[in-house]
Amino acid sequence: xxxxxxxxxxxxxxxxxxxxxxxxxxxxxxxxxxxxxxxxxxxxxxxxxxxxxxxxxxxxxxxxxxxxxxxxxxxxxxxxxxxxxxxxxxxxxxxxxxxxxxxxxxxxxxxxxxxxxxxxxxxxxxxxxxxxxxxxxxxxxxxxxxxxxxxxxxxxxxxxxxxxxxxxxxxxxxxxxxxxxxxxxxxxxxxxxxxxxxxxxxxxxxxxxxxxxxxxxxxxxxxxxxxxxxxxxxxxxxxxxxxxxxxxxxxxxxxxxxxxxxxxxxxxxxx
Numbered sequence: 656x657x658x659x660x661x662x663x664x665x666x667x668x669x670x671x672x673x674x675x676x677x678x679x680x681x682x683x684x685x686x687x688x689x690x691x692x693x694x695x696x697x698x699x700x701x702x703x704x705x706x707x708x709x710x711x712x713x714x715x716x717x718x719x720x721x722x723x724x725x726x727x728x729x730x731x732x733x734x735x736x737x738x739x740x741x742x743x744x745x746x747x748x749x750x751x752x753x754x755x756x757x758x759x760x761x762x763x764x765x766x767x768x769x770x771x772x773x774x775x776x777x778x779x780x781x782x783x784x785x786x787x788x789x790x791x792x793x794x795x796x797x798x799x800x801x802x803x804x805x806x807x808x809x810x811x812x813x814x815x816x817x818x819x820x821x822x823x824x825x826x827x828x829x830x831x832x833x834x835x836x837x838x839x840x841x842x843x844x845x846x847x848x849x850x851x852x853x854x855x856x857x858x859x860x861x862x863x864x865x866x867x868x869x870x871x872x873x874x875x876x877x878x879x880x881x882x883x884x885x886x887x888x889x890x891x892x893x894x895x896x897x898x899x900x901x902x903x904x905x906x907x908x909x910x911x912x913x914x915x916x917x918x919x920x921x922x923x924x925x926x
Contacts, residue, residue: 687728690707832868850905878909
């Protein structure tokens with residue numbers, strides 16, 4: 656922390672520069688009560704003191720660990736834990752994440768070799784190998800959880816059939832497309848695009864098209880999936896790491912797009 660942040664109350668713009676987040680993010684954290692600046696200038700602008708900035712740094716560490724903002728708030732506001740204990744907890748969690756990343760790095764080396772082999776002989780990738788392409792947060796239990804929930808559906812059968820025919824290059828193509836769509840969604844949120852407007856409708860359709868690579872996804876099915884984006888902490892953390900509030904924005908956009916196609920998002924079911 657700089658000398659300035661130790662002795663002066665800071666504007667939201669100055670804090671954004673110091674900690675490396677956007678002003679929009681700080682406003683969002685203020686609105687939800689995660690980090691509220693404690694002071695005010697003579698003109699009525701909110702100002703952050705050293706304690707506020709220290710809290711922001713703790714939020715950033717926990718967010719890096721993949722925690723949802725609501726969970727971070729509960730941890731930081733726990734009256735039974737002092738700041739020193741917060742730091743110890745963060746250090747322990749970071750150490751564990753480093754260990755996971757080291758294991759993942761070794762897996763990536765193996766995946767590079769396996770991908771080269773798959774590209775040469777068109778051998779389909781296993782679910783575990785697909786997971787290594789799609790990120791370090793994958794847990795093999797997710798596959799079984801999805802099977803238990805959707806395994807009896809036509810969508811699951813379609814997805815299994817289509818996945819079986821993909822090689823490493825095709826999976827990477829899909830991953831690149833998904834990254835592009837999620838980046839476009841985050842950009843729309845940052846630009847203040849109305850989730851009920853035409854631009855958001857078009858983005859919701861792009862998002863639905865990525866799902867349709869796996870199975871025929873109706874607007875009603877997309878709405879059902881969108882509910883998980885805010886209700887399941889894992890999905891919320893994934894989208895909110897792209898941009899704060901993206902999970903909620905995307906769900907709103909999907910629901911409004913469905914409404915424009917004659918589907919009531921309040922009563923939508925998996926069909």
